[in-house]
Amino acid sequence: MSETTNPGTANGPTSIRSVFKGDRFGRDSGLFWAAVALLALAGGLIGDSYVLHIFILVFIWCVVIASWDLILGYAGIFNYAQLVFFAFGAYTAAMLSIYADTTPLLSIAIAGLSGAVVGVLVALPTLRLKGEYIALYTFAIHLALPPIIQQGRSIGMGGNTGLLGIPRVELFGTTLSTIDKQAWFWLALAFGSVCVYAVYFLILRRRAGLAFIAMRDVDAFAQAIGVNAVRYKLAAFMISAFFTAIAGGLYAHYTAVVTPKILGTEFFLMAMVMLAIGGMGRFPGAIIGVFVVVIGNELLRAFDDYRLLLLGIAVVLVVIFLPRGIAGAFLGQGGSRSR
Amino acid sequence: MSQTIEILIGGLSQGAVYCLIAVGLSLVYGASRILNFAHGSLYSLGGYIAWALVVGYFNLPLWLAVVIAIPLLFATGVGIERLVIRPLRSWGNWRINTIMATLGLAFIIENTLQLVFGPGTKSIPAFIEGTVTLGTITISSYKLWMFVISLALVGALEFFLARTRYGQAVRAVSQDIQGAKQVGVDVNQVFAFTFGLSVVLAGLAGILLAPIFLISPVGGWGPFLKAFVIVVLGGLGSTKGAFVAAFVLAILEGFVIFYIGPNWVMPAWLLVLIVVLAVRPKGLFGVWES
Amino acid sequence: MLEVERINVFYGDFHVLHDVSLSVAEGEMVAVIGANGHGKSTLLKTICGLMPARSGAIAFRGREIAGRSPPALIGEGLVYVAEDRRLFPDMTVLENLQLGAFRPEARRHEKRNLERVFELYPRLAERRGQLCRTLSGGESQMVALGRGLMSNPTLLAIDEPSLGLAPNLTAQMLETIATLNEDGLTILIVEQSIAQLEGLIDRTFAIEEGVLRESAPVDGSPA
Incomplete structure (x- = not known):
């Protein structure tokens, strides 16, 4: 707002250092997987299906939020269309499983990939926009989507009632219905931990992560040292949308129902x-x-x-x-x- | 032919009210770089205050309700700025945090309204009934008045910004905060004042549109979304841009409703927005660098 | 007129000014010379209330002013002209000048001060309706100085008026400032080099890494 150049540059290096503790990568990874293992163990001990259900939601949300954090927190792009990617993934996976008889896990994978494409499509207009303009534009997409889904009744999107009876996920020859909470717990945990690890460790602790942070903190500087802003902006949207769409697909198959409420x-x-x-x-x-x-x-x-x-x-x-x-x-x- | 003119006139009257909602949003962004996501819920708040005074509890005449509503709305705006926005300003990540805070605020206001007044819609009777006929063209008297009142309010705002010393100070703050501080403008006061003013404008729009669109707790999102398409199209921070964009889009809306259907208004608006932003990333009149 | 007593100023954790003391008497023209990044601007901004001092005292016309807001200080006659001008780009020259007289204390003298500014810079009178974003560097500096005068100062703190100006324009600008000083305006000016100020100023301070020292009296010998 005013001349805050100093905090900007002073902030930059410290934040970068806090993320780029390359030497602690192995230790932090170990901690992460130890926490995941503990949760997995806990899953075996928890008998209450309501508690399991809440944890399943937690794991799915973790993927969405990690992806959002990547784009909003790390790359500093004011993207408010995150749930659009989630809804897109949920609808795509559900419709593939229902209408195209695709195996649910394959549907989810396809949903992730097409989510990445949607991410890029949403990103393209933002390349020329700055700051709050991006917030407005992406939130407008979020608000505009429910009416479009209602219009999509004719192509089988179910309108307001949504999609019901989404097929069950099959894993190792057994089908997981919504009531198999324990199995879903582990499945969601596996999905969630892999996605979160990929976002925070494999992406944000590599070169890309440094580039994102540089873009967020000192845009001009980032460009000066040769960060290709266009490429990294697109990448941020693509990666973020990919994981979020996967989470959406998983969510759809877990609850077996998708309605426009997920954009509510x-x-x-x-x-x-x-x-x-x-x-x-x-x-x-x-x-x-x-x-x-x-x-x-x-x-x-x-x-x-x-x-x-x-x-x-x-x-x-x-x-x-x-x-x-x-x-x-x-x-x-x-x-x-x-x- | 007269059909076209009726759509045009309807669009102008609608555009004037949109303008009222949008200029407030733009004014606040221009002065303080705050994008107020609670603007729509404050629009609803205006409607509810008037409804409570006129229909719900007190049976007051509408003009008196407006006279009471204005200071209430202004105080709400100033209060929000002081209590919610100002504490965030001293932090490096204030831009993202103010977006978060105003979105949260929108949900607070919306849900409070729902708890107090219930989820159903409310209406305020129009203060004038009937139609005006000019040759072959017929329009409702209320819409005509709506047009006149909105335009007068926007005109008054423009006069204030262009011709009064305090209005100049508001523009000064929006163009160079440091410079404004140096000439002795109390920048925090300008932030609070513009916020209060924008809430008054949004609330008055809510009251004006109540007989047509009805009032509901979540009813502010529609006008808000429209206002921000207008503001972005016109250029964030430019009240002149908001003015032009409001009429362009409202007339477009009139034609889209007539020829294609009301469900296509928002897609059409967004299409125009994306095309304009592709050509001019800062909107039609947006020039200020933040 | 101005007494600065051992002020310490920080930018975040960075200690910018160390125990800086300085005094300016009424009618004086005092210069602070130093390289970029050594705290010159910070000193002026702190004096004018635009930045807080963590310790120390600042008195203006015998009254303690540390911690008072810029609007109040302008009312007292302590006015700051920024190195980067800080004009309002989408307003006219006249509007920029009028805003200089925003405070009620200055508004009372607005008409007289405007005449004085236009007398000093007839060019600004010609361009009064022009938007400031279209002005040249020299003209911008004229508006910045003019806007400062519109605030009806008793002490004008000018931050590097030569910044971005060609040497001949700088010389004219400094001449004008010296004329203002002769007419009775107290001036505290900050520059990177003393070269063009010689012969115009009463006393000089040098600032280095946030430490201020008074230099030997200016008598034509190289500083």
């Missing part, structure tokens, strides 16, 4: 709260955010009338009092107030 206020709000509470651009903030919010949201079920209101209040309060999220407050290297 509640989902969008939830996703935002997760990012805000966890803290953007600082792993594992966003992932912690997912656990806190999904579980917190379930605890709020008792106050259903006030739940959305409380979520809204949570976003505002968290942004005001923990501007860098849980990760920023407890794991970050102090605040970097500008001005």
Whole structure:
């Protein structure tokens, strides 16, 4: 806004260092997989199917939020069309499984790939846009999608009622119905951990991650050192949309139902709260955010009338009092107030 | 022929109200670089305040309700700026955080309205009934008044920005904050003032459109989405751009509804938006670098 | 008129000014000379309330002013002209000048000050209706200085007026500033080199890595 050049450049190197602890890559990977193993073990011990269900949702959300964090938190692109990718993946996978008789796992894979294509298509107009213009444009796409889905009734998108009776996933010769919570728990955990690992470790800790952060913090500098902004913007959208669409496909096959509700206020709000509470651009903030919010949201079920209101209040309060999220407050290297 | 003219006139009257919603959004962005995602819910809030005063609880005449609503809306805007936006400004990531906060705020207002007034729609009776006939053309008197009132309000805003010293200060802040501070403009006061003003404009639009579009807790998203297509098309921060874009898009809307159907309005708007942004990434009149 | 007592200023964790003390008497023209990045602008901005000092005291006309807001300081007559001009690009020359008189204290003298500025720079009178984004560097600097005068200053703090100007334009600009000083305006000016200021100023301070020292009196000998 004013001349905040100093914080920008001062911020840059520190953030980059915090992500690029190349020497700690192995240690952090080990910690990550140990946490996943613990969760997998826990899955065997939890008998309550409701609790399992909540964890399945957590794992699916983790993929969406990690992908969103990649583009919003790390690459600094104000993309608000994340749930569009999710809905696209859910619908594509569901329709392939229902109408084309594709094996569900293949449907999900195809949904991921076509999601990547949609990501690029959404990204193309943003190449010429800056900052808030991107926020407006992408959120407009989000808001414009539900009416289009309703128009899509004629091509089998089910309109307002959505798609019902999505075929079950088959794995190693057994079919997993929505009630097989334990199996779904492990499947979702496997999917989720692989995707999250890919986003935070394989992508963001490599050259691409450095380029994203450089683009976010000092755009001109990034271009000066030869970061091809166009390529990395497209890549950010593509990767982000790919994983999110996979999560959508998985979600569709888990719940066996897809409705335009996944583009509704509640989902969008939830996703935002997760990012805000966890803290953007600082792993594992966003992932912690997912656990806190999904579980917190379930605890709020008792106050259903006030739940959305409380979520809204949570976003505002968290942004005001923990501007860098849980990760920023407890794991970050102090605040970097500008001005 | 007269069909076309009726659509044009309908579009002009609609455009004037869209303009009212959009200029407020643009004004705030111009002065403080805040994109207020709660703008639509504040539009709904205006409608509900008037409904509560006129229909729901008090049976006041509409003009009195408007007189009461204006300071309430202004105070709401100033309060939001002070309590929610201002604390975020001192942080490096304020741009993303203000988007988050105003989106959260939108959901707070929307859900509060739903809890207080229920999910159903409400309506305020039009203050004038009947139609005006000019030759072969017939338009509703209310729409004519809506056009006049909106245009007068937007005109007053333009006059304020162009001709008064405080209006100059608002423009100064939008063009160079540091420079504005140096000449002694209280920048925080301008931020709060413009926010309050934009909420008043949005709320008045909500009241004006209540007899036509009805009031509902989530009813603000439609006008908001339209306002921001207008603002982006016109160029963020340019009130003149918002003015032109509002009429262009409203007339387009009239023709699309008549010839294709109401469901195609938003796709048509977005198409225009994407085409314009492809040619001019900062909209029609957007020139300021943030 | 201006007394700065051991101020310390930080930018984040970076210590910019170290125990800087400085005084300017009424009617003086004082220069602070230093290279880029040594804290010259920070010093001016701190004095004018645009940046906070972490410790130390600043008194203007006998009153403590540290921590007061820029609008209040302008009302007192302490006015800052920025090195990067900070004009409002999409407003006319006249509007920019009028905004200089935004504070009520300055508004009272607006008419007289505007006449004075146009007298000083007839070129600005000719271009009063032109948008500032279309002005040349020299004209922009005239508007910046003019806008500062419109605030009805008793002390004008000018930050590197020569920045981006050709040497002959710089010389004219500094002449004008010296004339203003002769007419009674107290001036605190910041520059990178003393060369073009010689003979115009009363006293010089040198700033290096945030430490300020008064230089030997200017008597024609090289600084």
